[in-house]
Each structure stands twice: as structure tokens, then as C-alpha cells.
Amino acid sequence: MSKRQIISTDKAPAAIGTYSQAVKVGNTVYLSGQIPLDPVSMNLVDGPIETHIVRVFDNLKAVAEAAGGSLQDVVKLNVFLTDLGNFAKVNEVMARYFQQPFPARAAIGVAALPKGAQVEMDCVLELGA
Numbered sequence: 001m002s003k004r005q006i007i008s009t010d011k012a013p014a015a016i017g018t019y020s021q022a023v024k025v026g027n028t029v030y031l032s033g034q035i036p037l038d039p040v041s042m043n044l045v046d047g048p049i050e051t052h053i054v055r056v057f058d059n060l061k062a063v064a065e066a067a068g069g070s071l072q073d074v075v076k077l078n079v080f081l082t083d084l085g086n087f088a089k090v091n092e093v094m095a096r097y098f099q100q101p102f103p104a105r106a107a108i109g110v111a112a113l114p115k116g117a118q119v120e121m122d123c124v125l126e127l128g129a
Contacts (some may be wrong), residue, residue: 003025004023004025005023005024005025005124006020006024007020007021007022007023007024007029007066007067008022008066009021009023009062009063009064009065009066010039011037011039011062011065011066012059012060012062012063013034013035013037013038013039013042014039014059015032015094015123016037016042016114018031021063021066021099022063022064022066022067022129023055024067024127027126027127027128028124028125028126028127029064029066029067029073029119029124029125029126029127030124031060031063031064031067031120031122031123031124031125032063032122033061033080033120033121034056034060034107034120034121034122035056035113035114035115035119035120036051036052036053036055036056036057036059036104036117036118036119037055037115037117038055038060039059039062040043044116044117049086049089049118049119050089050092050093050118052117052118053086053089053090053093053119054093055095055116056119056120056121057071057089057093057094057121058098060061060074060086060121061097064123064125065105067127068097068127069102069124069125069127071098072099073098073122073125073126073127074098074099074103074123074125075103075104075124075125075126076103076104076105077103077104077105077106077121077122077123078105078106078108078121078123079107079108079119079120079121080108080110080119080120080121081107081108081109081110081118081119082109082110082112082113082117082118082119083084083109083118084107084109086119087107087119090107090119092118092126103123
């Protein structure tokens with residue numbers, strides 16, 4: 001039976017509820033959803049949607065690295081948007097963070113996200129794959 005390891009880093013926003021930034025079980029790491037919070041101020045970033053998407057990917061990257069991996073280890077990415085019209089921008093920014101083979105992905109339109117965010121993402125990593 002695998003033991004759970006809690007992953008935490010100050011390079012990503014602290015958990016704002018009853019959850020961990022990530023949980024590692026064996027070689028699999030489950031990253032909690034990240035919204036575009038600045039890890040220092042814990043406030044949403046200002047600027048256009050691109051700035052928000054970049055912050056989310058930077059937050060996920062920080063947690064992935066704290067787990068001993070990178071975004072290249074992502075096997076599944078979930079994207080939640082309050083406006084699916086921003087999906088093309090997600091693809092554009094995502095291309096800066098991922099190389100082929102790309103992870104499996106879902107894009108879900110939602111009515112609202114925590115703190116009024118426009119975008120949230122979570123993912124699963126497989127280390128050593």
C-alpha cells in the first residue's frame with residue numbers, strides 16, 4: 001500500500017481551504033486546482049486574461065517542481081473557464097509551457113470560480129514515466 005506524501009511550496013499560493021497543494025501517491029501526483037493568485041500577496045493578479053492564465057500555469061509549475069517533477073510530467077490537465085471564449089488564449093499560453101506529447105485535457109465552462117477568478121486548472125503528474 002502506497003503512502004501519501006503531502007506536497008507544499010511557498011512558490012505557489014497557500015491552500016485557502018481544507019486541501020493540500022498536491023498529494024503524491026507512488027509515482028502519481030494529484031495537484032489541486034490553482035487560480036491566478038499571486039503566491040506572495042494571495043490576491044488575484046491584475047491584467048488581461050493572458051496574465052491570469054500565465055499565473056495559473058506558473059503556480060502549477062511551482063507545485064509540480066516541489067513534487068520533484070515538471071509540467072512535462074503532466075498526464076491530465078483540467079481547465080475551468082467562466083468564459084469559454086478564452087479557450088483559444090489558453091491554447092496559446094499552454095504552448096509556452098508544454099511540448100509534445102501533450103497531456104490529456106478537458107476544458108469545462110463554469111458559472112463561477114473561487115475569489116471571482118476567470119480560470120482555474122488542476123492536473124495529474126506521473127513521475128518517472
